[in-house]
Amino acid sequence: SQTIHQWPATLVQPVGSPLSLECTVEGTSNPNLYWYRQAAGRGLQLLFYSVGIGQISSEVPQNLSASRPQDRQFILSSKKLLLSDSGFYLCAWSGGQGASNQPQHFGDGTRLSIL
Amino acid sequence: SQQGEEDPQALSIQEGENATMNCSYKTSINNLQWYRQNSGRGLVHLILIRSNEREKHSGRLRVTLDTSKKSSSLLITASRAADTASYFCAQGSSNTGKLIFGQGTTLQVKP
Numbered sequence: 001s002q003t004i005h006q007w008p009a010t011l012v013q014p015v016g017s018p019l020s021l022e023c024t025v026e027g028t029s030n031p032n033l034y035w036y037r038q039a040a041g042r043g044l045q046l047l048f049y050s051v052g053i054g055q056i057s058s059e060v061p062q063n064l065s066a067s068r069p070q071d072r073q074f075i076l077s078s079k080k081l082l083l084s085d086s087g088f089y090l091c092a093w094s095g096g097q098g099a100s101n102q103p104q105h106f107g108d109g110t111r112l113s114i115l
Numbered sequence: 116s117q118q119g120e121e122d123p124q125a126l127s128i129q130e131g132e133n134a135t136m137n138c139s140y141k142t143s144i145n146n147l148q149w150y151r152q153n154s155g156r157g158l159v160h161l162i163l164i165r166s167n168e169r170e171k172h173s174g175r176l177r178v179t180l181d182t183s184k185k186s187s188s189l190l191i192t193a194s195r196a197a198d199t200a201s202y203f204c205a206q207g208s209s210n211t212g213k214l215i216f217g218q219g220t221t222l223q224v225k226p
Contacts, residue, residue: 006157032211032212034213036216041221042218042219043118043203043216043217043218043219044158044203044216046213046214046215049211049212049213051211057211088155090157090158092157092158094212095212100145100146100207100209100210100211100212101145101146101163101165101207102212103148103160103163104148104158104160104205104212104214105160106157106158106159107157108156108157109155109156109157111155
């Protein structure tokens with residue numbers, strides 16, 4: 001069966017420090033991958049998505065970047081964190097084939113607090 | 116913004132009652148999906164209804180879709196305390212599988 005792992009679960013970082021959040025998927029190949037941010041009590045905002053290795057699409061201008069070095073690995077990064085980067089970050093995957101009618105499967109998220 | 120709206124924002128009911136949540140969207144869709152999120156956790160997919168479908172059932176869940184009104188509803192019958200969570204609708208419009216999520220409805224089911 002397919003599983004998605006996201007870590008760390010919580011992270012406290014000072015302003016100006018770098019960030020690296022990692023997400024890996026097991027049990028499937030060629031997934032579409034997604035990074036979302038969720039503000040407290042709000043819906044999800046899509047940050048990045050990827051349909052293949054090295055293929056990254058950014059949805060909103062921001063201080064973050066994403067990379068997909070391997071088929072089932074998706075990394076969210078920042079060189080210098082801002083206070084506004086605080087939030088709950090969620091990684092998700094969906095089947096690549098017929099992606100337009102596929103559900104997404106989410107990791108358990110990383111709660112990022114910037115001090 | 117292409118983001119849809121959910122109504123109500125919050126709902127509190129007694130165990131055993133039915134809960135209905137509504138979702139309106141703005142763009143044409145391939146499908147409409149519903150997700151559940153327990154506090155501090157990731158989202159769990161509940162049900163996907165395609166644009167050419169009008170109603171779908173899964174256990175105690177019933178989803179309807181009215182593309183002429185650009186709206187969908189999620190009905191949870193015979194609710195349980197364990198149904199307490201936030202529920203989100205999401206519009207699937209893109210061949211890349213991207214979704215546009217609503218702001219969610221927070222459901223509290225009192226035992």
